Amino acid sequence: MNQKNPKDTQNFITSKKHVKEILNHTNISKQDNVIEIGSGKGHFTKEL
Known part of the structure; x- marks a missing residue:
């Protein structure tokens, strides 16, 4: 089985609410x- 450890994967913040909260x-x-x-897909860049 090829299971990846979640700590070793990339995760992207896509929620506009969370992006704005972080930038605030x-x-x-x-x-x-x-x-x-x-x-990534530029979620932070778009808000900046």
């Missing part, structure tokens, strides 16, 4: 440059 805890302003590293 940052001090990112419109003048800041942000480099987003990693793969």
